[in-house]
Amino acid sequence: MVAAVPSVAPKPVPPAPTPPTLAAVTATPESAPPSPLPSQPPPEPATPAPPLRRDRRFVLLAAARTVSVLGNGFARVALAFAVLALPGAGAGRLSLVLACQAVPQLAFVLVGGVIADRFSRSRLMVVSDAVGAAAYAGLAAMVLTGHAPLIALCALAVLAGTATALFSPAMDGVLPLLVPATRLQRANGLLRVATNSSMLLGLALSGVTVALVGAGWALALNAASFLVSALLVRGLRLAAVPRTAATSGWADLRDGWREFAGRQWLWVVVAQYSVVVAALNANAGVLGPLVAERDLGGARAWSVLVAAQALGTVAGAGLTARLRVRRPVLAAVLATFPLALPLALLAVRAPVAVIAPAMFCAGVAADVFGVLWATTIQQEVPEEALSRVSSYDWFGSLAFAPLGLLAAGPLATRIGAGHALAGCAALVVLATAAALLAPQVRGLRSATAA
Template sequence: MTSPADAERRTRRPAWAGRNYTLLTAAAIATNLGSQGALIASAFAVLESGGGAGDVGLVAAARTIPLVLFLLVGGALADRLPRHRVMVAANALNCVSQAAFAALVLTGDPLLWQMMALAALGGTGHAFFSPASEGMLMSSVTDEQAGRAFALYRMAMHGAGIGGAALGGALIAVIGPGWVLAVDSAAFLVAGALRAFLDVSHIPPREPGGGMISDLRDGWREFVGRPWLWTIVVQFAVVNAVFVAAEAVYGPLVARDELGGAGPWGLALAAFGAGTVGGAVLMVRWKPRRLLLVGTLCVFPYALPAAGLAVPLPIAGLVVLMFVSGLSVEVFGVSWMTALHQEIPEEKLSRVSSYDMFGSIGMIPLATALAGPVESAFGRTPALWGCAALIVLLTAAVLAVPDVRRLTRRTDTEKIAAGPADSPASPAFPDFPTSPAPSADAEGAVGRAG
């Protein structure tokens, strides 16, 4: 017979998975279910309205430009205001913009400028949401369980993406992209409601500062003071740009011309999501000592999807490549977040995260806007091979940075010996001499290069 105590032990979540972590995970599941399908839907909405590669790229760029413009302001704001309020307001904006986009597609032939304007509103919401979200997540877990917590969070998020991509591709083929955009709007509504219940009482009140410019200046000093941080962000400035160009612009075109349309392309994107889930499952158990060395080595397979589209491979082969690249880059993602959580003080999380994100996505609008003209000038296949080559070359270059090879996961004993996270200005490298420290007022950095 099962005792009440036994039942409670089976149903009770782990001690480290507190209320905030649970709410953040549930909200991420909701948004990823909607957003993965919406990414496909927006591209096919442009194509069905008579647009081509250049138009798809322009809509993608319109979404990213305000994200780049407002990220730094969003990071500074999230370190000054309660982060959950910033997140809820951003979700509300995304809900409204996607609802309007859906109505536009469902009620008639949308014009290119209208789709670009609504995509820009969505990007603005994301600019304020992302730094607040990353800071909130990292402040919601303990040092001892950080790697496992991030892996499980990303597993849930990407698992939802699998279903969202596959279902979105199927729904677009059956009922069109407008309804998929409407589902995404509803998902933002649900996620915003969940995030409204986040508890920020554990976060110490912010001391009055010298204003937003001063805050941004402090964040910049934190960012440039860590070679391992800024070099990887520079790497991903290009890597993310060419990957997004391959996936968001060339991918739907290859799918339309060679693979059979939205359904197979949705399956390929779902395979990438399945790979990320596999990588997260792996990282629940695996704790590599040299976090960034292992993570960076796992960025090389990120070039595989562009190469597969360049051939182009049949859908079965492309699905395999997407799965492998998703798995390997997720190893990087968890290692990256664990390194950041280990090194960065809580009060700097959102601010410096915005610098990281700014660098990581800054070139995406340019890459997506140029994808069409590059295809016209050189052809789609050479453009895709160029994307793959840039990813490989830049990843190899990052491995030459000593701090990337040396940054290690600290044991509990080493963390106690090091003191508070904002005491050392550079990461601990027990087996090697430490690199020169940045200026005395540098306290840490955080970001999301992957």
């Protein structure tokens, strides 16, 4: 981490002497009355910042994310069961399609960071939403018509992953342009409360939608949500970040890397989450749905579990919006440990009534981490490099995600889904314990916590 230069408090400047009056010049010291100080108008009270719910641009951003995440709630369940319902489909095909979605997220996220720091972040988000809408509309059409060649499914999954790669760094850099640094944690928390509530609603309805009308219509709803999000984000009209000099894309990447690698707390936690995300993606994408399909009752049971986790994220975001911690990175890393509990319970085929509370607790922990982590990056990283640093965060965190998805299906076939889930739980615990060894993870203090 680049050491901060200590600030030196300026010396107080004495007030300028008051020009002497005629009476003061002619009077003797004994007879001169004290000269009254000139009357000063009372300082005007500072105008409090308006609530975030009255900030037009913040409301537009929150509405766009709420609508988009509502559609993703449908797609999160629908895509897995849409692929599994196709003739001849199994765990291997599902792993391949989901890996095709994850690989471009990894391959193009650094490009997305450079573009977001060069041009208007809101405009890039609009383009990304349009690409995502096209990808999910194509997936919905193939599922609804029953004509879904594997190569076409993979191509559209690649397109959807590319849209996410371009969107994510831009989104991470937008919020500091809308709210001051002292309100970032509250803004992050409120934004996550809105999006997580939307995800909860989408997940709660997704199982019913898939069961009643099929996965194709759920994917079509997701495509429509991308279009609505694009229209709302278009109203932000954020200008490009001012640049001091024209540089090449490679130079921008090098500058972003220096900002990223110079902070130990940042790259250590990203390395931790490269393992954690791989384990969680293997569960959410392949292993969890397989266990639900075989032992827990199918799509409805899995949607109940995922909805319980989503409910926990709402509670976690609401809690963290008001939480003040002096060591946010330490608190965020410690909050990762509960994410292993649902994996362990799924491994032993615990009843849904037991797994659901564990999923809720994991959801709370996940958003405690998410809000603290996002706020710390937004406060510690210079704004002109924020999207590039965020892209390295995404790149590192997703580094092993495709491997986790590709390996999940074959591992479930060879050693069983239960053993694979137990291994994933162990990886989460070990990676989190290793991150706590870094001094800056334990010692970085918040600049704004009271």
